[in-house]
Amino acid sequence: MNTRGRIIKAAKRLFAEKGFDRTTVDDIVRAAGIAKGTFYLHFSSKEELIKEIAMMAMPFMAFSSVLRNTNAYERLEDFLQALGESFFEYYSDIDLRILFFHVVSIKEAIPSLKEIHNRLCSELIAEGTKRLMQFVDGDKKKAEVAFRTFLGSLLHYLYSGGCSTISQREYLRKLVQMIVKGLD
Amino acid sequence: MNTRGRIIKAAKRLFAEKGFDRTTVDDIVRAAGIAKGTFYLHFSSKEELIKEIAMMAMPFMAFSSVLRNTNAYERLEDFLQALGESFFEYYSDIDLRILFFHVVSIKEAIPSLKEIHNRLCSELIAEGTKRLMQFVDGDKKKAEVAFRTFLGSLLHYLYSGGCSTISQREYLRKLVQMIVKGLD
Amino acid sequence: MNTRGRIIKAAKRLFAEKGFDRTTVDDIVRAAGIAKGTFYLHFSSKEELIKEIAMMAMPFMAFSSVLRNTNAYERLEDFLQALGESFFEYYSDIDLRILFFHVVSIKEAIPSLKEIHNRLCSELIAEGTKRLMQFVDGDKKKAEVAFRTFLGSLLHYLYSGGCSTISQREYLRKLVQMIVKGLD
Amino acid sequence: MNTRGRIIKAAKRLFAEKGFDRTTVDDIVRAAGIAKGTFYLHFSSKEELIKEIAMMAMPFMAFSSVLRNTNAYERLEDFLQALGESFFEYYSDIDLRILFFHVVSIKEAIPSLKEIHNRLCSELIAEGTKRLMQFVDGDKKKAEVAFRTFLGSLLHYLYSGGCSTISQREYLRKLVQMIVKGLD
DNA sequence: TATGAATGAGTCTTCATTCAT
C-alpha cells in the first residue's frame, strides 16, 4: 500500500476511536509508520484528511450502488431489502459507523464539510424519495416520510447496535415488512 | 440567574455551535461574563461540565414525562403521538439537537460519558418496547423494531431537518400512521 | 487553641509534608478548619507564614537552652552530650527535621529569609566555637572545625536517619567520643 | 552543545538560583534560547528534568571516582583526604551545592526522586563504611558513625560555607586529623 | 519523496489574594 493509503487507513482507525479532534497528526504518523513531515506531502492540512475520511462515512456511499441501478426492482419490498443489505454491508466496517456520527458532530465547526454533508444528505433523500414514489402512487410527502423513516431506523440501528440483541437480518426484515405494510 | 446557571447556559450554546473540543474554557467564561478561576469553583474540569450538558441532550430526557405516565394512553396512536410531541417540544431547543450528536460522537473518547449514554439508551429502548408491547399482543421483537424505528425516524428528522420542507407536525402524523398501520 | 495557632499547626504539618511551594493556602485553611479570608486576617501573606515557621526549624532553636547555660559544663564530653541531647529532643518532632531542609532550600528564593537564616547560622557557629575554645586551649580554628563537624554530623543523622539502623543514643555517644578523642 | 545539553545547563543554573518549583519551564527555555515546544521534545515533563539534574547533585557522584578505586589507599588519612578533595572538586560548581539541598527538600514531594535519593544515600554510606572498616579493625558501627560524621561535616561546610572564613583546604586537613585521631 | 527537530500560539488548570457581606 502506498504512503497516502497508509495514512488514510491509520487515520480512519484512529478517528473512529478518538474522534477527529482528539487524534493528533502525531498519532496518525506513528500508526502509519511514517515521519511527521511526510504527512504534509500528502495532505495540506489535517482538515483536508478529515474531509476525505468524512466523505467515506456518509450513508450516501452506502446506498450508491443500489441507487445507480435504476428501475431494477419490481416490488417495494425488494427495493428496501436491497437498500438495507447494501447499507449493512457498507457499515460492516465498524469504524465507519462511529465515523458517521463524528461527521455529524464536527460538520458544525467546518463549513466546507457541512456543505458537502448537506448536499449528499439532500441528494440521498431526493433520490430515495423519487424511487419510492414509484411504489406509492405519487404521494411525495408520504414517500419522503417513509424513506426518511427507513433511513432513520437503519441509522438508529447502527447507533444503538450495542443496546439490543436483534440481529441485523431480522431487524431489516421486520423493518421492511413494517414500512411496506405501513405504506399500503 | 446564579453563576453556575450562567456557565451552563453559555456552555450549552457554545458546545452546540462548535462542539465540545473546539469550545475553550475561555470561550465559556467570556460568554458567561465571569473570570476564568470562577469556572473551576463550579466545575472541577471542563469534562465535568461536558457530562452535565451531555445528559441534557439525551433523548431519554425528551420522553421522560410521557414514559412516567403509566397506562395513560388507550390507543397506540395516542401513545406514539404523545411521545412524538414530547420529543419535538423538548428538542425545540435547537442547540439540544446538535448537542445530541456531539454526545454520540464524543462518548467514544470519554469512558464515563459512554457509560451514562449506553445506560440511558438501553433504558429508553427497554421501557419504550415494554409500553409498545401492550399494543402488539406481546411480540417483543416486533415491538422493539417498531420502537427503535419510531425513535430513529424522529432522530433522523432532527438530524436532517435542514434538508427537507415537511413540517414537524406533518412528519409526525405520517410517521405515526405508518407505524400503526405497519404493526397492524 | 486560637485561630492563629491552628493555622501554624496545620501549616507546619503540611509544609513538612509537601514543601512550602506545593502547599496551598487552600490546603492550610482546610486543615485548620477556617475560611480562606480568615487566613489573611492573621498573616498578611503566605510568605509571612513561611518565615514564621522557618524560624522554628532552625538548629539554633535546638541548642538555645544549652547555649544560654553559660559555663555549666565542666568537661567537653558533658557539653557535647548536652548539646546532642537537646538537639535530638528538639528534632524529635519529625516535621521540624524536614522543615529545616526546606528552609535551606527556599532561602535562596526569599531574601529576607536568607538574611535571618545566615544570621542565626553565624551566631550559632560563633557561640558554639567560643564555648568549645574553653576545652581546646584557645585554638580557634580547631574549635570551629570541631563544632561544625559535630553539628554537621547531627544534621546528617537527621537527614539520613532512614538509611541506617544505629540508634540516636548510640550515634551520639560514639560521635562525642570521637570528637573528644580527636581534639585531645 | 546540543539542545538537550543547553536545556540542562540552563536549568541547572536556574534551579540552583530559584529552586525547582520557582523556576518555570518558560524561564528555562528563555535561558536556553529555545522554543517552549522544543523543551518537551527532550523531556517528557519538568519533573523528568528535575530528576536528571537531581542525580547530578547527589554526594554519591562526588565520591564515585574515589570509591571505584578499590584498595588504592594505604593509610586512613590518605583515603579521607582523597574523598574530601574529590568532594570539594565536584562541588566547586557552586550551583551543585545548593542543588543538593533543593533535592533533599523536594524529595518528600516527588516519590520517584525520593526513591533515587534514598538508594544513592544508602549505597554511599554502605560503601563508605565498608572501606573505613579496613582501617578500624572491623568495628562496623564505629566505622559508620565516622563515615557519616565525615560526610556530614563536609556537607555542613557546603551549607554554611558563607558563614565562616576557614578555607576548604584547612577545613579538610583539620577534619581528617580529627577523624583519624578520633578513631585511633 | 522522506525525515524529524524546532516552533509558538493556544489550552486547561492552579492559586495567592481581595472584598462585599
Place this chain on the structure above:
DNA sequence: TATGAATGAAGACTCATTCAT
C-alpha cells in the same frame, strides 16, 4: 473577627505546521 465567591495572572503542557537536510 469570620466568611467564601470571585478574580486573573501565571504555569505546565499540547499540537498543527514548517523547513533544513
